[in-house]
Amino acid sequence: MVNQIIPTKFGSQLSIHLPLMRTALSIYPISEKAVTIAFGDRISEELMHRINNFDKLIREHPFEGLRTTIPAYDTLSVFFDPLQVLKSNLPGKTCLQKVSNYLGQLNETETTTIQSEPQLITIPVCYGGTPGPDLADVAALNKLTTEEVINIHSSVTYLVHMIGFVPGFAYLGGMPETIAAPRKATPRAVIPAGSVGIAGMQTGVYPLQTPGGWQLIGQTPVKLFDPTRAVPALLKASDRVQFKRIGMDEFCHLQKATDADTGN
C-alpha cells in the first residue's frame, strides 16, 4: 500500500493510493464522515461490476462505524460515524487513515461471496397520447415515425449503472443514438410519477412527481419507489431493464391496481 502525501499550504492533503485488482485507485475524503474511492473516469459495464463487487465486499465485511455506501458511475463512496471509527481498533491515526487502511486491507485479502444473478426487470409502458406528450417531437427530430421510436426504445435491454437524483431514479445505459433528443427548452412544472423520458442520450423513468425538462414519450403504472416496500427502490445498479409496450386500457387497469395497493 502506498501513501502519497501531497504538501499544501495547510499541511498534508492526503490522497491515498491502494492497489485494487492491480489497478491503482485513489481514496479521497468528501467530508469528515465520508470518503470516495475513484475507480476510473468513464461509464462502462466493467467498471460498474467492479464497483458493485467492492460495494458488496464492504457490506459483507463492515467496519465499526460504517453507515452506508453510495455506488456511482466510476466511484464508490463510503459513509461512516467518525466517533465510532476513532474509538475502534482500526490501524491509523485519523479517520481517513483508519478507513482507507481498512478498505485497502479488505481489497487485498478478501473476495465477495455474494453471488447475484443480474435481474431483468420488464417495465410496461403506455407510449404516446396523454402519457407521452413529446413522442411525436422526438420522432420528428430524428426523422422517424412514432412507431419506429417506440420499437427502438422497447427493443433494447438497458443496464442500470447507478441510482441517484431522486429516490429510486435509475441511470440507464444503452439507449440507441437514433432516438436521442435534447431536453425541452422550457421544463414542465409537473411531471407525473412513472413518466418515461428521454434527455440527450439518456432514457429513464421519473419515480416521483417532480418538475423536469425531459421529453416524455410514455408512462408506466409501476411504482419505481415505495418507502413501504421491503425493498423500496425497484431498480438497483447492475439490473437490466426492458420496456414493454402496453395499450391505454391495460395502462388504466394496472394504474388502478397500483393505486388500490397503496391506498391512493
Add this chain to the structure above:
Amino acid sequence: MAVPVSGVMDAYSARIANYAVGNSGEDAVIEFTYGGPGLEAETDILIAYAGGGACIEIDKRTLPPGKPLFIPAGSIMNLINKPGGCRTYLAVAGGWDVSDVLDSKSTCLVAGFGGFKGRALQPQDVLSAPGNLSALAEKILNSLKGAVVNCPKWQIPGLVTSSSEHKVIRVIRGHESGWFDERSVSRFFAEPYRLSLKSNRMGYHLEGPAMSRMNKQELLSTAVTSGTIQVTGNGGLVLLMADCQTTGGYPRIAQVAAVDMPLCGQLQPGDELYFNEISWNEAERLYIEQEKHLQQLSATIENKYL
C-alpha cells in the same frame, strides 16, 4: 436508493433542545423556520427549544430557550419572530411520536414520506409524545410539574453565532478545486458571498464572484453530501444542505467543515459569508471537539438531577 439524508439543518441546536428535556440527542424534534405558528398544549407537557429566528411566548411572556419548560394543559404557546438565525427546534420529553421509515423519523419532502405524514405541519395537526420518558426526563418533570409554567435556573448556552455583519465559514478545498483558475480560487477565499432568495433546505444559491474553469471536463455523477459547495454551469455556487440529492455532477470547489454546518443551518437570504480554508485534519479535530462539548453538556444536565 438515492433517498436524501434530510433531517435537521442545525444539529447543534436540535441536540441542545433534546438534552434540555432529558432526551437522547437523536430524538425527533420539530423544525420551525421563523415564527408564526401557535400551539395549544392539550395536556401537561415538558418541552424545550433552541436555535434562532423565533422565541416562544405564553400570554406575551417570552419563555427562555435552552432549558426544560413545564407547560400546563390549556396553555397557548406562540412562536414569535426574533432577529438572528432562522430555524428553531422544539423538543418534547420522550421525543415527538412519529414512525420510523427507512430507520429514520425525518421527513422526506421530495418523496412525501416520513416524519409527520411526509409533509410540513399544518393548522389542526395534533402531535404527541409516546409517554415513555427517560429516567432523567422523569426527574426533570417531577422537579417542575405543577399548576403553572415552570423552569429551572440553569440554561444551556445556544450556538455562538456572530452577530456581526458577515459570517466566517470554515471550509476544506474540494476535490475538483484544481479545475478552476488561480484567480477564481483566490477570490473564493477572499471575497464575500451572499445567500440569494433561491435558497431552501436542499441548498443555498450564493451570489458572488463567479468561478472560471481551466478545463472542459464533465464530472460523472458521484456521491455528494450536505456542506458540499458545487460550481454550476455558469460559474455560480450552490451550498448543498440537508435535503440535497445524494449524487451530483457539478465540480466541487469546497466542503464546509462539519463544525460550521449548524451555523449554515441558521443562514438567511441576504446573509454575507466569507470562506476560510482549513485542512482535513483540522476539520476532523474541530468536529470531535464539538462532539465532546455536546456530550459534556448532556452529562452536566444528568449530574444536576442525581
